[in-house]
């Protein structure tokens with residue numbers, strides 16, 4: 240006896256015509272849904288790791304400031320130095336030399352970029368702590384207002400261009416303006432060597448202006464979901480561009496799709512997934528919420544492109560994200576590409592003299608760093 244295919248059981252009335260306003264209401268007035276459990280778990284674990292790293296780093300710096308070496312400097316803190324990592328990456332491409340000043344920063348940046356190439360912008364929706372915070376703000380906003388808020392298209396597109404302008408500025412400054420000598424001097428500069436400690440000081444002694452800007456971004460991210468990620472983050476912009484090359488795509492099968500709009504209603508990037516055959520948008524974060532919430536199994540799947548099209552189940556996608564990122568970090572540790580070459584003794588000496596002008600950063604200009612005395 241032939242088994243009835245599972246899809247026949249859950250198949251709905253296909254291609255129900257709904258007018259524009261009804262679709263808009265379905266998409267924007269939907270209730271906030273529970274995220275994919277695997278993604279939530281990866282987000283929570285990563286957030287816990289980041290908080291632990293921050294605490295461990297603050298304790299270690301605190302000891303240095305009191306003139307003693309105690310505790311451990313967590314290399315993962317270098318993940319918050321993306322500009323330094325971009326400079327180290329270009330230095331690596333130009334000279335073949337893997338900088339040992341912030342090797343963990345370079346590894347984290349490279350793994351994030353690799354994840355963009357292979358797994359879309361999964362870094363944003365599965366790993367990035369700012370992405371996680373933005374998502375929770377967006378979900379709270381959805382619950383409070385009972386709808387998802389989206390700016391008018393002209394304003395949305397205009398603001399979205401800002402992150403590409405910022406990215407363009409950094410790429411221009413690092414890849415065009417800086418000579419190989421300037422790259423090397425920046426990497427070995429006193430400022431770069433203690434950039435992570437400077438960053439900690441920035442937050443420990445935060446100015447009123449900086450606090451106001453951060454507060455404004457939090458409020459804006461509550462009122463306009465993903466304000467920072469969608470409009471201002473150059474890291475995400477770069478990942479979005481790389482994600483175009485990803486061999487994985489969200490594909491909708493019109494033979495099974497019932498046009499229920501459920502996928503569009505949960506897409507945090509406001510992509511009209513229910514109208515596309517393939518999602519190619521650089522705004523797609525690979526969160527898989529659309530796939531997870533599609534009521535008709537094969538109507539929406541992650542598939543590989545090319546001749547051998549394969550469906551990639553969310554569990555496999557989750558495993559790939561974890562393996563690539565945390566596996567990559569494990570490999571970096573095993574191969575000696577994780578810990579800085581700067582000794583604790585050198586850090587101790589630098590922390591004592593950190594107010595010296597040689598640690599100042601030439602803001603807004605490509606600095607002409609000479610070698611240290």
Ligand code: SF4
Nearest residue numbers: 506523524526527529
């Ligand atoms: S299209 Fe799907 S995977 Fe991409 S961001 Fe939207 S909900 Fe997430």
Ligand code: SF4
Nearest residue numbers: 496497499500502533
């Ligand atoms: S969730 Fe999207 S892909 Fe799935 S049936 Fe509804 S409209 Fe079609």
